[in-house]
Amino acid sequence: MPRQPSARRSYEGVVACQPVTIPYRRYSTESAAWWIGRALRELVKKSGLRPQDLDGFALSSFTIGPDTAIGLTQHLGLSPRWLDHIPLGGASGVVALRRAARAVQAGDAEFVACVGADTNHVDSFRRTLSTFSRFAQDAVYPYGSGGPNASFALITRNYMNRFGATREDFGKLCVAQRDNALSVPHALMKQKLTLDAYLAARPIADPIHLFDCVMPCAGAEAFLVCREETARAQGWTHVRVLATIERHNAFPDDPIQIRGGWAMDAGELWAMAGLHTGSVDFVETYDDYPVISMLQFEDLGFCGKGEAPDFVRSHTFTNDGSFPHNTSGGQLSTGQAGAAGGYLGLVEAIGQLTDTAPGGRVPNARIGLVSGFGMINYDRGLASCAAVLARAA
Numbered sequence: 001m002p003r004q005p006s007a008r009r010s011y012e013g014v015v016a017c018q019p020v021t022i023p024y025r026r027y028s029t030e031s032a033a034w035w036i037g038r039a040l041r042e043l044v045k046k047s048g049l050r051p052q053d054l055d056g057f058a059l060s061s062f063t064i065g066p067d068t069a070i071g072l073t074q075h076l077g078l079s080p081r082w083l084d085h086i087p088l089g090g091a092s093g094v095v096a097l098r099r100a101a102r103a104v105q106a107g108d109a110e111f112v113a114c115v116g117a118d119t120n121h122v123d124s125f126r127r128t129l130s131t132f133s134r135f136a137q138d139a140v141y142p143y144g145s146g147g148p149n150a151s152f153a154l155i156t157r158n159y160m161n162r163f164g165a166t167r168e169d170f171g172k173l174c175v176a177q178r179d180n181a182l183s184v185p186h187a188l189m190k191q192k193l194t195l196d197a198y199l200a201a202r203p204i205a206d207p208i209h210l211f212d213c214v215m216p217c218a219g220a221e222a223f224l225v226c227r228e229e230t231a232r233a234q235g236w237t238h239v240r241v242l243a244t245i246e247r248h249n250a251f252p253d254d255p256i257q258i259r260g261g262w263a264m265d266a267g268e269l270w271a272m273a274g275l276h277t278g279s280v281d282f283v284e285t286y287d288d289y290p291v292i293s294m295l296q297f298e299d300l301g302f303c304g305k306g307e308a309p310d311f312v313r314s315h316t317f318t319n320d321g322s323f324p325h326n327t328s329g330g331q332l333s334t335g336q337a338g339a340a341g342g343y344l345g346l347v348e349a350i351g352q353l354t355d356t357a358p359g360g361r362v363p364n365a366r367i368g369l370v371s372g373f374g375m376i377n378y379d380r381g382l383a384s385c386a387a388v389l390a391r392a393a
Helices: 032-047 069-075 089-106 124-130 134-143 148-163 167-181 195-200 228-234 262-273 290-299 308-313 330-334 338-353
Strands: 014-025 056-060 082-085 112-118 203-205 218-227 238-248 282-284 367-376 381-391
Touching: 014 032, 014 089, 014 228, 014 338, 032 069, 032 112, 032 218, 056 069, 056 089, 056 338, 069 082, 082 089, 089 112, 089 218, 089 238, 089 338, 089 367, 089 381, 112 338, 148 203, 148 290, 148 367, 167 195, 167 290, 167 308, 167 330, 218 228, 218 338, 228 238, 238 262, 238 338, 262 290, 262 381, 282 338, 290 308, 290 367, 290 381, 330 338, 338 367, 338 381
Parallel strands: 056 082, 056 112, 282 367
Antiparallel strands: 014 218, 014 238, 112 218, 238 381, 367 381
8 A cells, every 4th residue: 555644744933034036137247146145135134134144045046057055155155054955946935945944943044045046148048948958858859849938838738728728818817917017116017918918919839929928037036934933033024834835746647737746735735734725815826827827726726627717717816806816926027037936926925924015915915825836848847836824923
């Protein structure tokens, strides 16, 4: 018989706080290390800590090469006793939170700085994609397809054929996110998006059109993880970590991805949190393409498999409407700053639950869910994760 996994220890006593965003730029001549350093400097300034107080450091970045997280400790004047490098793309933020929370619980670190940051030089995004995955290169380059657009076009078309989703459904998510982004100072997309404009946008890789795709940019996101008693002593507003999940290479026998690891672990997520989907006041999904947000709605239990099109048609997804979703605009309207995209929703959720979000607020928000997705190979993303966060009592 398959061995049943042991019950997980709760995250009681661990909090996340001090959310930081370094405003995005379409292109930057600065290095990834510069963006990481800016984020750490802002964490120190905002928290009142000293650099030497940051005894834990979790880093996610695709463009720091040939440097590494440990190399940056010297460059940035850190001396951590706990260190992790988490290059998991859109899953990086939640996974960093999980690792840091356990380090704090174990006493391996007191203050863990979690940072996701990348630069974006002219043409660097294309060069990053060209070496992103050897498996993807071998599978799709002989057919003239490179990068994520072709892979997500395959996933999107298959989902549309199986479950009846339309471009209007995807467009509704994109339009709502743009509405949410218009109040966010650092969002790169500053103009209102209409459904007509979405539908008329130029095709990129059928059925994906321009506004289905994120805009690569440079930027950084960061937050601190510490014990709740420490945060209270420092006078910091903070959020409690109720539950998290993480899964890699889920459902490998599916010919084309229609579900992610959330479907395997959502029951445990809600049981650990002691909540249900109806308890959630807002949701932050990883949104490199709108079809992936639909998969997260389904696999996390907000609707059944194949029911996301109807779910989309029945909600507004705006901050002041029903089912507030990607409340800062998500990557589709704020921008995708490389691995920082995996931190964007988490930093926004901390802001919503501490009343410090830079844009529109969800009224009376007490519970937020953040989910991540990343590391696309030729036909699927390999990493999925989620976290349930709560406003401090």
